Amino acid sequence: GERLDFRASKQRLLVVANRLPVSAVRHGEDSWQLEMSVGGLVTALLGVKEFDTRWIGWAGVNVPDEIGQKALAKALDEKLMQRCIPVFLDEEVVHQYYNGYCNNILWPLFHYIGLPQEDRLATTRSFQSQFDAYKKANQLFADVVNEHYEEGDVVWCHDYHLMFLPKCLKEQNSKMKVGWFLHTPFPSSEIHRMLPSRLELLRSVLAADLVGFHTYDYARHFVSACTRILGLEGTPEGVEDQGKLTRIAAFPVGIDSERFIKALELPEVQDHMKVLKQRFAGRKVMLGVDRLDMIKGIPQKILAFEKFLEENPNWRNKVVLLQIAVPTRTDVPEYQKLTSQVHEIVGRINGRFGSLTAVPIHHLDRSLDFHELCALYAVTDVALVTSLRDGMNLVSYEYVACQESKKGVLILSEFAGAAQSLGAGAILVNPWNVTEVASSIGYALNMPADERERRHHHNFKHVISHTAQEWAATFVSELNVTIVEAQLRTRQ
Numbered sequence: 396g397e398r399l400d401f402r403a404s405k406q407r408l409l410v411v412a413n414r415l416p417v418s419a420v421r422h423g424e425d426s427w428q429l430e431m432s433v434g435g436l437v438t439a440l441l442g443v444k445e446f447d448t449r450w451i452g453w454a455g456v457n458v459p460d461e462i463g464q465k466a467l468a469k470a471l472d473e474k475l476m477q478r479c480i481p482v483f484l485d486e487e488v489v490h491q492y493y494n495g496y497c498n499n500i501l502w503p504l505f506h507y508i509g510l511p512q513e514d515r516l517a518t519t520r521s522f523q524s525q526f527d528a529y530k531k532a533n534q535l536f537a538d539v540v541n542e543h544y545e546e547g548d549v550v551w552c553h554d555y556h557l558m559f560l561p562k563c564l565k566e567q568n569s570k571m572k573v574g575w576f577l578h579t580p581f582p583s584s585e586i587h588r589m590l591p592s593r594l595e596l597l598r599s600v601l602a603a604d605l606v607g608f609h610t611y612d613y614a615r616h617f618v619s620a621c622t623r624i625l626g627l628e629g630t631p632e633g634v635e636d637q638g639k640l641t642r643i644a645a646f647p648v649g650i651d652s653e654r655f656i657k658a659l660e661l662p663e664v665q666d667h668m669k670v671l672k673q674r675f676a677g678r679k680v681m682l683g684v685d686r687l688d689m690i691k692g693i694p695q696k697i698l699a700f701e702k703f704l705e706e707n708p709n710w711r712n713k714v715v716l717l718q719i720a721v722p723t724r725t726d727v728p729e730y731q732k733l734t735s736q737v738h739e740i741v742g743r744i745n746g747r748f749g750s751l752t753a754v755p756i757h758h759l760d761r762s763l764d765f766h767e768l769c770a771l772y773a774v775t776d777v778a779l780v781t782s783l784r785d786g787m788n789l790v791s792y793e794y795v796a797c798q799e800s801k802k803g804v805l806i807l808s809e810f811a812g813a814a815q816s817l818g819a820g821a822i823l824v825n826p827w828n829v830t831e832v833a834s835s836i837g838y839a840l841n842m843p844a845d846e847r848e849r850r851h852h853h854n855f856k857h858v859i860s861h862t863a864q865e866w867a868a869t870f871v872s873e874l875n876v877t878i879v880e881a882q883l884r885t886r887q
């Protein structure tokens with residue numbers, strides 16, 4: 396589609412991420428259907444336009460046979476103008492690396508949930524075998540990068556799936572320009588040090604020339620981990636190891652705000668808006684849009700809404716919560732448990748406060764297409780983002796981008812990276828404090844127009860001036876500068 400059409404220009408950029416912007420579904424021996432992938436990383440990287448980009452990643456599917464692999468590579472080529480290059484991972488690697496080490500160990504740890512207890516670990520065998528699979532998978536990504544690398548390319552590695560990649564790449568070619576960016580929080584060094592493979596992961600990330608995080612705090616945590624756990628020296632620029640400097644800095648991501656703002660003018664989006672307005676006429680609408688992930692605080696959000704209804708009987712038939720929760724990482728047991736937990740709470744509350752004609756919570760287990768999503772963002776009165784931890788949270792940016800005419804209220808967790816950029820316009824909450832969130836819901840629903848306008852204006856200005864394109868341009872130019880400086884230093 397139109398959004399995958401990167402504009403070619405000077406510098407070649409090899410983006411390497413576990414997830415490709417499209418995921419594949421097989422329909423026959425050599426027939427594939429491609430669907431947009433969901434998640435903040437994909438959203439951010441799709442907003443990057445001013446490079447000649449190749450995107451290397453996993454298509455989310457096991458393709459054991461060569462015929463299928465060739466057909467898929469070709470389908471990606473044709474559909475995406477040769478810009479998406481698949482990495483093939485077999486079922487066992489996906490189980491141990493993606494479901495295991497990435498999503499059962501690193502993801503929960505980096506979001507302060509901690510390491511799996513025995514019962515959670517037993518489902519995917521031991522730390523060591525999962526870490527071995529992780530390294531093996533990272534080496535497979537490195538092999539594909541090496542196959543497509545041309546001298547002068549910038550290689551930009553992304554996220555917790557690929558912490559071992561900078562080392563694999565530099566071992567092969569020390570001149571390669573390698574950057575690494577983390578889309579999640581980097582936790583306090585006291586959390587990171589729990590990880591059995593804490594040393595190897597830090598060392599491998601440090602092989603990159605430039606290491607980036609969403610916020611200054613995450614960067615600081617990473618530097619502390621390097622100084623306290625590895626005993627290296629931290630400098631204002633980064634971390635130094637035997638004369639080699641790894642530059643470390645914060646690069647807060649944004650969205651392609653123009654794409655959202657322009658979409659609101661499209662007839663199909665306007666049609667969706669009309670339908671939604673009719674459907675919910677006479678009621679205020681609160682919106683939640685999340686992957687169904689334990690870090691999003693979805694149960695806490697719903698319980699806070701229940702408390703609000705409990706304490707404000709006059710609002711009971713006048714407000715509805717739309718929670719759009721797309722299933723994610725469904726082979727990981729923790730995620731399956733969360734799904735049933737959320738369904739149970741929603742069912743209970745709808746039973747308690749619903750009537751013959753209306754229910755207070757509409758919960759959908761699915762993703763919405765871009766047009767439906769924009770329409771929802773535009774017509775709703777309040778967005779509720781209650782992440783228990785979140786690297787940035789781009790849903791909050793998307794909501795703000797679509798609210799120029801309505802000036803709805805954003806309730807935002809103070810534990811999302813976005814709290815640092817949208818905090819002045821949003822109502823910040825501690826999602827663990829259900830009473831506080833419930834009263835913020837009341838405050839948001841009753842907020843006078845001038846206050847809504849003031850808060851929205853503040854955030855809108857930020858969202859349109861800190862875009863994904865600017866994020867990528869800043870990171871890549873910083874990487875280029877870092878390398879020139881390093882060359883000058885070695886010449887001295």
Ligand code: ADP
Pocket residue numbers: 433434435436438684685686719720721761762763764768787788789790791793
């Ligand atoms: P994360 O990266 O953890 O998923 P973000 O809020 O940063 O969190 O990014 C989520 C991205 O996925 C956003 O671009 C959002 O539009 C999209 N998304 C999340 N849930 C849905 C959904 N139910 N339907 C469609 N898109 C969704």
Ligand code: G6P
Pocket residue numbers: 414433434435436437554578579723724
């Ligand atoms: C977060 C991660 C991304 C990931 C996305 C969706 O945004 O930072 O790396 O792609 O979630 O998760 P998934 O496991 O489906 O790729």
